[in-house]
Amino acid sequence: MEKQEKNCRPDNLYYCGIVLPLAGILFLALLRLLKIPLNHILLPCIFHKLTGLYCPGCGGTRAVYWLLKGNVAYSLHYHSIVLYGAVLYVWYMLSNTVQYVSRGRITIGMKYRPVYGKIAVVLLVVNTIWKNGNLLLFHKGL
Template sequence: MSGENQRVDASRTPERAPSAAPAVPAAIPRPGSAPDAAPGPAAGPVSRSRRLASPALTLAAATAALAYVGTVNPYEPGHYPVCPLFRLTGVLCPGCGGLRSAHAFAQGDLVTALGANALAVVGYFVFAGFMVLWLVRAYRGGRAPRLVMKPVYWWAIGVVALVFSVVRNLPAGSFLAP
């Protein structure tokens, strides 16, 4: 083979002798311990306005959405789509009446909001509590709250939504129907 493309046959290359010890990182973190910080420029303290940006923008987006629903009446046909489950089966899902509930809530009519979808009103208050916690922590320089729950709690939320949906479709639970 002169100066042309030379190929190396992997099966004919000499084997390397194994090294005495495999390469091991300098420090192996123990399970459950936090890894060391990556080398690089040290992060300085984050300004208060930077910490408040995410919760403030989230709150602004939620407020804008609630304001829109508060001004565009869901009782007038043609503004919002109909629930596909209700349209196909006539069964009220856990979210049915949520827009009417949000409209009444935005108008300050809590009784009508509860009548349209009580589960949604509970969700509004849970969201409000989470936002207050997030804003306070961001203002004080703490970490953002994390929504980490055990699977049993997620299952419990699902069961509550299912029971709510079944009860509101029964004659005895018609008071929960929108």
């Protein structure tokens, strides 16, 4: 039990928040250097191919693309959870960086709360119903 608690320390999450985006940037830089288009390595959505409906994750990649381009409205259109996750990530990293740099004198570091996950599930459900409702009722796809 003690090993599991040690692995779930906030420090580990903070360091992952630093390393994972850097790894993503390195990966994208490598693709650009090798002139491999990103859409050539992404897998198609099997759920959409089989059913014609959108899965809860459909639109996520396009939402990330538009968010990185600075178009928040398009990002929200394709998938609201991407912006939600980005806001949580930025707040978590900024608040914990301030706490880390101040050596704990300023204790504003964001902590995980179960409500964050519940909000994410609600966003997934609403997004899936919205996209599939538009597809089935109005024949408007992504």
